[in-house]
Amino acid sequence: PLLSTTTVTIDDNRERECYKPCVDGDLRLVGGNTEYEGRVEVCVSQEWSTVCRDGWDITDATVVCNQLRLSNNTGYLVRYAYDYGIGRGPIFLNDVDCSGDEERLIDCEHNEISVRDCDHFQDAGVYCSPTSIYLTTHTSYGFLCFKLRFALAFFGY
Template identity: 40%
Template sequence: MAPLFNVMLAVSTIFIGSCFSEPPSKVRLVGGAHRCEGRVEVAYKGQWGTVCDDGWDLNDVAVVCRELSCGAANGTLSGTVYQPPASEEQRVVIQGVECSGMEDTLAQCKLDDDVFDCSHAEDAGAQCENPDSDLLFMLDNVRLVDGPGRCKGRVEVLHQAQWSTVCKAGWNLQASKVVCRQLGCGRALLAHRCCNKSTQGKGPIWMSKMSCSGHEENLKDCPVSHLENNCTHGDDTWMECEDPFELRLMGGITPCSGRLEVLHKGSWGTVCDDSWGEKEDQVVCKQLGCGKALFPSRRARKSYGPGAGRIWLDDVRCSGKEQSLELCWHRQWGYHDCTHKEDVGVICLDSTLDLDA
């Protein structure tokens, strides 16, 4: 029986182009760094399924790349490389694929849907050149401006040393989640079109669409594509994050100088200056949007007077690169061995305080 079975299998493979009563309607790549790389999945009978890597080669990948309007085929990595893996509920819907490499879609290739010995451990993957890769270099940096704090404001991205506003038509809540994470803010609260002229930007508008999953660490990691839209500055994106580590400077002559206070459990408290230095100043000034930190003498820093109430933080240690004081090491909230005579004071470059006075 075994030889006869093998012969029947070989014959059926020759005619696999007719095995599908309804051929796959769509193809996508899942889990890759961009839309042109990932685990191969096809839409079949209303559900997304995977493709077995039996016989999977660069000709097959070339057809997938062409169907997705990606660039040249670069590789045939296993689909298990891409995370998260296919769910157990997903079926492996294609056992074998045979393309010449010249087809326009995967459905035009010879496909075998008689899946008999393939698991998700054998899912096929594909790597294509990303035609949108030039757009990724536009996201050198991101900021929120003209808001009440560093975690709320109009979205702007830096490209070629110039800040550009972002059109709301190419933005969504998932992109906002990534920005909030990148800026060291809390969860994304909302994103909407700027509502009045005072919150509108000037200059160039970034005409691209973000396709973030919301789990990326940096906006650069999100797939980007061209946006076909006639946006104006009335369409600028405004977004807000929850700032879990709100700061303020009190007692100075500008909002960028004064005694440092942090908000915790609804109450403002001070920070002890044990271990405090220039790097910690830099983080505070950055978080408040006050430019670079100045590092004056201890006498100048004490000129803001002692605080009152709780001393929330002690022994704060930063590298200077953090976007928020929350990311620095510190003792548990409320634990300290200080008095208010040791309250931290900070002076940032935007301050007009005369240090020689």
């Protein structure tokens, strides 16, 4: 889960679900059909915000996928907000420029949004490809025994 929850009981004996605030620099992908894709959101001052796609490129997308441990420097594809719905709330990062060595997107060079030069129609998104999917099958009928291994890398749809 992207947010951990806990149930608490308050004075009138009603239970409420409380959300643990995000930690600055955390990332999540929102609006995708799988855990490997979505609009990029970053936690800043314990609030989720989107990332402007100005200057957004494959290196930036790779840092996102690696930070989320959804990829290992392979199989990433930059996608844009219209694929995953339009974000809400603040837009924090603009003109992101990662070298590829960063462990977290927040550590990449960037500008903070100070004037309205970006809107949610310009939110950044990613598709992270799993590095590989392995299928192993063993079948034994006397002399027949085989092992099949597939390694698949996705580079788009």
